[in-house]
Amino acid sequence: MANPSILILAGDGIGPEVMAEVKKIIGWFGTKRGIAFDVTEDLVGGCAYDAHGTPLTDATMAKAQEVDAVLLGAVGGPKYDVLDFSVKPERGLLRLRKEMDLFSNLRPAQCFDALADFSSLKKDVVAGLDIVIVRELTSGVYFGEPRGIFTEGNERVGINTQRYTESEIARVARSAFELARRRNNKVCSMEKANVMESGILWRQVVQEVHDKEYPDVELSHMYADAGAMQLCRWPKQFDVIVTDNLFGDLLSDMAAMLTGSLGMLPSASLGQPMANGRPKALYEPVHGSAPDIAGQGKANPIACVLSFAMALRYSFDLGDEAARVEKAVEKVLADGVRTADLMGPEGGKPVTTSQMGDAIIAALD
Numbered sequence: 001m002a003n004p005s006i007l008i009l010a011g012d013g014i015g016p017e018v019m020a021e022v023k024k025i026i027g028w029f030g031t032k033r034g035i036a037f038d039v040t041e042d043l044v045g046g047c048a049y050d051a052h053g054t055p056l057t058d059a060t061m062a063k064a065q066e067v068d069a070v071l072l073g074a075v076g077g078p079k080y081d082v083l084d085f086s087v088k089p090e091r092g093l094l095r096l097r098k099e100m101d102l103f104s105n106l107r108p109a110q111c112f113d114a115l116a117d118f119s120s121l122k123k124d125v126v127a128g129l130d131i132v133i134v135r136e137l138t139s140g141v142y143f144g145e146p147r148g149i150f151t152e153g154n155e156r157v158g159i160n161t162q163r164y165t166e167s168e169i170a171r172v173a174r175s176a177f178e179l180a181r182r183r184n185n186k187v188c189s190m191e192k193a194n195v196m197e198s199g200i201l202w203r204q205v206v207q208e209v210h211d212k213e214y215p216d217v218e219l220s221h222m223y224a225d226a227g228a229m230q231l232c233r234w235p236k237q238f239d240v241i242v243t244d245n246l247f248g249d250l251l252s253d254m255a256a257m258l259t260g261s262l263g264m265l266p267s268a269s270l271g272q273p274m275a276n277g278r279p280k281a282l283y284e285p286v287h288g289s290a291p292d293i294a295g296q297g298k299a300n301p302i303a304c305v306l307s308f309a310m311a312l313r314y315s316f317d318l319g320d321e322a323a324r325v326e327k328a329v330e331k332v333l334a335d336g337v338r339t340a341d342l343m344g345p346e347g348g349k350p351v352t353t354s355q356m357g358d359a360i361i362a363a364l365d
């Protein structure tokens, strides 16, 4: 059988710096574990614009559709702020998400014990936290029509439309239930069924999919505002949360910050299964290209490394190997190895991006 294939799109700013550490880990899997990947690399974002006048060429798009998983670094930077909207670096990323139809965005919020002091919440509230927010990514109010700024009478009106079809809700619900079966068999669905018709439909469809296909999974429903409150109060009551695009945007950012630094947060965006049974998939750190620290060896590669661990788990069915990477990260943090973003005001000597990567490799060994 052919090796699993990966397309690396490192992008701009710290993207290539953090991706270099992931490449070391991919190499480690080849030499130490006999798990080889067919890796190709290409351009996305500002660097693609510089080379080709577009943030994502058709050829790169076609490659992304063919591989088992895409690993993306980050795109953008001040140099590109002057560009027309149609060729902005972010458009490359949006095109990937749209054309690969990546409707299910997995954002884990996981608190490593060594960083529990870093949270804005009390240590016992976050220590050991391990939840995943599943955010619908390709529909809802960010895409619904009509939208725009119109004139009505003598004033302007801004309009966006929250719109969800039954099938859009059902497929993201399935994705959450599947995830729950790999974890602790528990899903909480969040919407605003008290004030929004789209929320009423959301709740109905999630319940129907549950009753018909996943009766073994424990399902609860919560209004999203109450959910936000509960996430701050006692986040460990949750395991998998499934919610729409808008609420997911807010809730996942909030949940993520329970755990500390932006440099720690991975994500996966999944679509429909391909012919080989693997889902269309793109893995990327939550952070951006961090122009303020780019080129200085200061970036924390852990978000990108943990995104690769998610690829091992969700694209390649290598859950044990994913856990191995996560344990290595845990060990390195427990040993006190810190990039600058993980240091408190008391200071200390931070390691470089590359030293952090090497420490993770050493822990893997």
Ligand code: NAI
Binding pocket: 014, 018, 073, 074, 075, 076, 077, 078, 090, 093, 262, 263, 264, 284, 285, 286, 287, 288, 289, 290, 291, 292, 293, 298, 299, 300, 301, 303, 341
């Ligand atoms: P950002 O995430 O790039 O940076 C925010 C802050 O966090 C900065 O102070 C940065 O130094 C720090 N930071 C981020 N990642 C880090 C890491 N791995 N290690 C240590 N520190 C880290 O967000 P910002 O500054 O709003 O955006 C910068 C550029 O990135 C913009 O062009 C923006 O459009 C783009 N961006 C791209 C994203 C993507 O590719 N998915 C997501 C967010 C922003």
Ligand code: MG
Binding pocket: 249, 250, 253
């Ligand atoms: Mg956001």
